[in-house]
Amino acid sequence: MKEQKIDLAELQELKEQFGLLNKKLEKQQIVTDELIKESMSKQLSHVERWYQNRIRTATIAAPIVGIYFILHYYPLGIAYWSLGVIVILAGLLEYFLHKRSYRALDPKGLPSMSMTEATERVLRHKQMVTTTNRIMALPLIAIIVWVILIAGDFTLRWKVIAITCFAMGVSLLWGYALQRKNRKHLEEVLRQIKSLRE
Numbered sequence: 681m682k683e684q685k686i687d688l689a690e691l692q693e694l695k696e697q698f699g700l701l702n703k704k705l706e707k708q709q710i711v712t713d714e715l716i717k718e719s720m721s722k723q724l725s726h727v728e729r730w731y732q733n734r735i736r737t738a739t740i741a742a743p744i745v746g747i748y749f750i751l752h753y754y755p756l757g758i759a760y761w762s763l764g765v766i767v768i769l770a771g772l773l774e775y776f777l778h779k780r781s782y783r784a785l786d787p788k789g790l791p792s793m794s795m796t797e798a799t800e801r802v803l804r805h806k807q808m809v810t811t812t813n814r815i816m817a818l819p820l821i822a823i824i825v826w827v828i829l830i831a832g833d834f835t836l837r838w839k840v841i842a843i844t845c846f847a848m849g850v851s852l853l854w855g856y857a858l859q860r861k862n863r864k865h866l867e868e869v870l871r872q873i874k875s876l877r878e
Contacts, residue, residue, distance in 0.1 A: 720872045723865040724787045730862050731787075734778045742771020759834070763826040770819035777815060781808040790869060798873050802866050809859060824848050 749764030785805040790798055824844065832840040 720791050720869050723869045723872075724790060726865045727785070727787050727862050730858060731778060731782045735775060735782075738771045738775035738778065742767050742774070746771065753830070760830060763823070763830060766819060766822055766826060770816070770823060773819060774812075774816060777808075777812040781805055781812060784808055785866075791873065793873070795870075795874050798870060802870055805866070806863065813859075820848075820852075 746764040746766075746768035749767065750761045751764075753760035753764070785801055790801060793801065828841050828844050831837075831844060
């Protein structure tokens, strides 16, 4: 009888300790989940900022540069001011393509999606970014050629060609580096969504 009382007392103590351990683990899980969500929103804020900058460039900078070229070079003829039209059209195209990619990704809704849906969104987004880069290559080449021709006054000046190509090359590499950074942020978000769903 005495042994049974001791066993019951020990069992009760073990039960209480298990309850405390359970509460601690639940609290730890909540803290971990909150930290993961906070990290996820940080990662996605980088992607958001990138899209905001691209859309600003397309809707504000491109029209300003385009209108400047049209007004400044209008007296010199269509060969000069048509660059402004190309810049404006390229800006509109870029705006449309980036807006489409942004909607496909849905960065604000991404953390609440299932792992499968989030992965599908990120993969679709990657494909759209690749398509956007391919589509934007044509107007970009046209702009580079036009800038070289206007800067060289429609004659082949190798110095002007070299400087323009170097500047555009640096700009393209910088843009590519930012896109790679975005891809890494999205991969990290996917990893975090997976750990939250497990």
